[in-house]
Amino acid sequence: MKMPDMSPHDFYQVNASHAFGLLASSAEMRFERLTRLAKRLFNVPVAFVSLVEAHRPWPLQKHDDGRHAFAAADLLVVQDTVLDQRFEGNPLRMGESRVRFYAGCPIRVGNGDQLGTLCLIDDQPRAFDDDDQALLRDLAKMAEQELFALELATIDELTRIPNRRGFEAMSEQALSLCKRLGKPVSLFYFDLDLFKQINDRFGHAEGDRALQDFSAILSRSFRQSDIVGRLGGDEFAVLLPNTGKPQAEVALRFLEKAVKLHNRTVKRAYKLCYSVGHVNSDAATSIAELMRCADARMYEDKKQHGHHDDGAFAALLDLLLPRKYRH
Numbered sequence: 015m016k017m018p019d020m021s022p023h024d025f026y027q028v029n030a031s032h033a034f035g036l037l038a039s040s041a042e043m044r045f046e047r048l049t050r051l052a053k054r055l056f057n058v059p060v061a062f063v064s065l066v067e068a069h070r071p072w073p074l075q076k077h078d079d080g081r082h083a084f085a086a087a088d089l090l091v092v093q094d095t096v097l098d099q100r101f102e103g104n105p106l107r108m109g110e111s112r113v114r115f116y117a118g119c120p121i122r123v124g125n126g127d128q129l130g131t132l133c134l135i136d137d138q139p140r141a142f143d144d145d146d147q148a149l150l151r152d153l154a155k156m157a158e159q160e161l162f163a164l165e166l167a168t169i170d171e172l173t174r175i176p177n178r179r180g181f182e183a184m185s186e187q188a189l190s191l192c193k194r195l196g197k198p199v200s201l202f203y204f205d206l207d208l209f210k211q212i213n214d215r216f217g218h219a220e221g222d223r224a225l226q227d228f229s230a231i232l233s234r235s236f237r238q239s240d241i242v243g244r245l246g247g248d249e250f251a252v253l254l255p256n257t258g259k260p261q262a263e264v265a266l267r268f269l270e271k272a273v274k275l276h277n278r279t280v281k282r283a284y285k286l287c288y289s290v291g292h293v294n295s296d297a298a299t300s301i302a303e304l305m306r307c308a309d310a311r312m313y314e315d316k317k318q319h320g321h322h323d324d325g326a327f328a329a330l331l332d333l334l335l336p337r338k339y340r341h
């Protein structure tokens with residue numbers, strides 16, 4: 015039996031996070047073990063996890079009152095598609111795949127967003143009792159736990175952006191894609207200035223808040239297709255796929271403005287300022303190499319100016335250093 019690309023649940027409008035979208039392929043591989051288990055337990059020819067970031071070749075089906083035909087929050091079971099009017103005209107029921115039975119259970123991430131669906135498919139109609147439904151829900155829970163582990167390993171808990179591991183994995187994918195297409199890539203390496211002083215003077219919780227503020231500004235300022243990560247401590251990086259030097263410089267100026275605006279409008283006892291290293295590459299390099307080079311340039315930048323928001327660095331010093339050390 016040929017496996018269809020999509021499940022009916024995929025008609026849902028879903029807001030899966032950017033990071034998960036890019037990590038979808040590794041998630042798909044992780045689910046292989048689970049779908050093999052589902053096939054064996056239910057004795058169906060096809061079990062798969064469909065991820066919502068995939069293409070949607072069929073239009074969203076709607077009832078007259080505007081509700082989506084498959085907008086069920088929980089399990090969707092269709093014991094026989096031939097007898098189910100929701101499948102009328104649906105390509106799943108026709109053609110080579112001839113789906114007669116479908117059961118799907120949503121897989122959700124921590125914030126409740128649906129990431130995908132654990133699907134069972136048969137070319138024969140079949141009954142699906144309460145025990146079967148409970149078992150399918152349990153298997154979907156297992157998938158959620160796997161995702162949670164993946165999230166723990168790749169997302170920074172404090173700022174909710176990718177950590178070093180997540181950033182490197184996502185950036186490797188983006189870099190190899192750009193290499194294949196012959197497109198340039200830019201990478202920025204950021205380090206907050208005098209961050210230790212924020213901790214020492216205002217407390218660790220305030221330091222945490224500064225890190226959250228900065229990561230939020232980064233996430234807002236760059237494009238959705240750019241990859242923003244926290245490498246550790248007060249160090250961050252942004253990878254801009256398909257971006258040459260002039261465009262990257264525009265992006266950096268945009269960030270400068272956003273940080274200035276933050277420092278002016280958000281009332282904190284200190285200002286955010288940073289040093290940055292920028293590398294561009296259309297040659298074949300690895301992410302590790304790009305990061306090493308951008309890190310070295312960031313240190314140069316820190317030595318030279320130590321700030322990227324006119325007046326903010328001086329204001330930060332003013333706030334943080336005892337009067338006798340100010341000049």
Ligand SMILES: Nc1nc2c(ncn2[C@@H]2O[C@H](COP(=O)(O)OP(=O)(O)OP(=O)(O)O)[C@@H](O)[C@H]2O)c(=O)[nH]1
Pocket residue numbers: 172205206207208209210211213217218219220221222225246247248
């Ligand atoms: N609040 C908070 N502090 C952290 C976290 N991770 C690392 N730090 C602290 O960040 C500080 C980083 O120190 P430095 O690299 O010297 O930072 P800096 O004062 O900005 O110095 P320069 O980088 O030279 O400008 C250390 O004191 C760490 O303890 C975190 O998650 N939260």
